[in-house]
Amino acid sequence: MRKKLALLMVLAMVMLALAACGGGAKEEAPPVDDTPAAAAVKTGLAVITSIAKSADAGEKNGVGQADSLAVAVTVDDAGTIVKCSIDQAQTKIEFGKDGKIVTPLDTVFVAKKEMGADYGMAKASSIGKEWNEQADAFAAYVVGKTVDEVKGIAVNEEGVPTGSDLTSSVTVHVTDFIAAIEKAVGNAQPIGANADDTLGLGIVTNIAKSKDAADEDGVAQAYTYYTATTFNAEGVITSSIIDASVTNINFNKEGKVTSDLKAALQTKNELGDGYGMRKASSIGKEWNEQADAFAKYVVGKNIDEVKGIAVTEGVPSGDDLKTSVTVHVTDFFTILEKAFSDAE
Secondary structure, three states, X not given: OHHHHHHHHHHHHHHHHHHHHHHOOOOOOOOOOOOOOOOEOEEEEEEEEEOOOOEOOOOOOEEEEEEEEEEEXXXXXXXXXXXXXXXXXXXXXXXXXXXXXXXXXXXXXXXHHHHHHHHOOHHHOOOOOOHHHHHHHHHHHHOOOOHHHHHOOOEOOOOOEOOOOOOOOOOOOOHHHHHHHHHHHHHOEOOOOEOOOEEEEEEEEEOOOOEOOOOOOEEEEEEEEEEEEEEOOOOOEEEEEEEEEEEEEEEOOOOOEOOOOOXXXXXXXXXXXXXXXXXXXOOOOOHHHHHHXXXXXXXXXXXXXXXXXXXXXXXXXXXXXOOOOOOOOHHHHHHHHHHHHHOO
């Protein structure tokens, strides 16, 4: 009994000693990250297409020319532009006066920013700047401005900036830039981007479905894909919008253009149900719904993960996509990769 009592007293003393030691120590609080979180911003994309510069064949080949100006923006809650990227797909498809397509149908057209010096404006520019340099300068200039402020930028009758803060960097016409920026800001939605994310604009065009004139008119078709996509510091996609335009310029077997060159043209997202895919879709979804589903699916992924998405003949084959996307997505991969390269 005495041994048990002694043992209990020893254990009690040890416990008191440990408690005394522990009571003197203070647990270190976890470090506090006092860096303010970046504010959420809206992401917007707009495209304005013109075929006005198409021309009949004569001594020279005719041309079906589609000029699609694209603008990507991020915008804060006050309507101030946080980031902006401007680019243009200029697709020229030649045909002869016999109504035959001349331009090879496997030609892949890149947009003006990607062409860089190959576009060839610098040598004719009074300020020695290439088109992409001037577009980038204007995009940088509108950052921090609202749409009303952008619309208030001084231009001459030809639409060229006249203010001393722009004349040394931009001598191209900017009226379409301004119209597309207004449209992109109007389209902007809160879909996951933050103010410190980078913003990229990706564009690619093919003409594979163009065809010669015969008993029916021929068609010079510019099929162009676009994306406005944002990325965080780790290169992970935080928001994405995907769109496309199918621009047809018809011509007859004498090489005369038969399309209305002043027609107002819309992208697939703008057409919505008017594009007419739903009735032919195995999942009953319109093109814009499928593009939107894919754009949402890539949020949270980096470019390598996007390129690793399983496809069969270009169509998603994974269980997590095949109920929402049955269109070909390989061009989606391309424009997202181009957007990542463009992102600033």
